[in-house]
Amino acid sequence: MNELCDVSLSRRNLLIAGALSATTTAVPLTAEAQPAQAATPPVPVKVSLVVNGKPQLLELDTRTTLLDALREHLRLTGTKKGCDHGQCGACTVMVNGRRINSCLTLAVMHEGDKITTIEGLGTPDKLHPMQAAFIKHDGYQCGYCTPGQICSAVAMLEEIKQGIPSHVSTDLNTQPLLNAAELRERMSGNICRCGAYSNIIDAITEVGGRT
Numbered sequence: 615m616n617e618l619c620d621v622s623l624s625r626r627n628l629l630i631a632g633a634l635s636a637t638t639t640a641v642p643l644t645a646e647a648q649p650a651q652a653a654t655p656p657v658p659v660k661v662s663l664v665v666n667g668k669p670q671l672l673e674l675d676t677r678t679t680l681l682d683a684l685r686e687h688l689r690l691t692g693t694k695k696g697c698d699h700g701q702c703g704a705c706t707v708m709v710n711g712r713r714i715n716s717c718l719t720l721a722v723m724h725e726g727d728k729i730t731t732i733e734g735l736g737t738p739d740k741l742h743p744m745q746a747a748f749i750k751h752d753g754y755q756c757g758y759c760t761p762g763q764i765c766s767a768v769a770m771l772e773e774i775k776q777g778i779p780s781h782v783s784t785d786l787n788t789q790p791l792l793n794a795a796e797l798r799e800r801m802s803g804n805i806c807r808c809g810a811y812s813n814i815i816d817a818i819t820e821v822g823g824r825t
């Protein structure tokens with residue numbers, strides 16, 4: 615074999631070896647070949663919350679949302695799960711007086727916080743003024759969005775009282791007005807599929823006019 619043949623053979627071997635190694639790396643590892651991964655069970659953590667005035671100690675998976683902690687662990691099912699993605703407002707509760715979407719926050723982030731749900735606002739015998747106004751003005755149809763609407767409205771009137779402006783406030787240096795445009799803007803995170811919006815605004819206007 616002459617020198618030329620030697621070179622061409624070794625090039626050929628090199629190409630074959632390269633092709634083989636490419637094939638080897640392209641083939642995915644089978645399930646058997648994968649290193650075994652032991653499933654680690656979630657470790658529960660202790661969380662203390664004050665819900666509707668009552669101290670509550672829960673043991674929760676750290677991934678539990680505040681919404682699921684309220685509904686699934688404390689059985690406070692007044693707070694509703696609509697979208698579970700922060701888009702509908704059905705899950706609105708108050709945390710230390712501020713309204714939040716409870717589906718967007720983890721329960722473990724609220725150690726020691728004071729949570730108010732619709733069950734903590736009033737009782738059938740002693741309704742909160744906002745609950746009474748929603749009934750008076752027919753501010754609901756199916757009622758699914760209503761707990762969130764009411765919690766949101768109560769906290770929203772506090773925001774107006776504190777002079778916090780909204781995107782439609784015309785003058786940032788004066789007390790925001792209690793008009794329909796302000797209320798609609800401030801309540802825009804609470805969706806009502808039944809379209810009870812005008813009655814909801816009537817109910818909130820009545821309560822806001824008294825506070």
Ligand code: FES
Binds near residue numbers: 697702
């Ligand atoms: S369920 Fe939380 S915003 Fe829709």
Ligand code: FES
Binds near residue numbers: 754755759760808810
């Ligand atoms: S009353 Fe039905 S979604 Fe609002």
